[in-house]
Amino acid sequence: MHIDRCYCFQRTFAELKSVAARTGAGSVEELQRHVRFGHRCRLCLPYVRRMLRTGQTVFHEIIREQSTS
Ligand code: FES
Numbered sequence: 001m002h003i004d005r006c007y008c009f010q011r012t013f014a015e016l017k018s019v020a021a022r023t024g025a026g027s028v029e030e031l032q033r034h035v036r037f038g039h040r041c042r043l044c045l046p047y048v049r050r051m052l053r054t055g056q057t058v059f060h061e062i063i064r065e066q067s068t069s
Contacts, residue, residue, distance in 0.1 A: 003047060003059040008040035013057040016048060026052060 005012040016031060025031040028048050032038060038045050046063040050056060 001060050006037040006044040009037040011037040013051045
């Protein structure tokens with residue numbers, strides 16, 4: 001398994017990470033003000049939250065919403 005992007009909007013987590021670094025966005029909501037992602041199935045949001053916390057941009061496990069709170 002290789003999860004590295006918001007598939008609905010074709011935005012890689014690496015791309016989102018660089019936007020966060022450039023803008024100082026520290027949450028999904030702040031990041032969404034600068035780049036469009038996560039508005040459809042929303043399955044990417046737990047991954048983006050973890051990326052913002054840890055810097056990780058490629059995942060090999062299923063992360064559910066409640067496991068990242
Ligand atoms: S994968 Fe991000 S909204 Fe569907």
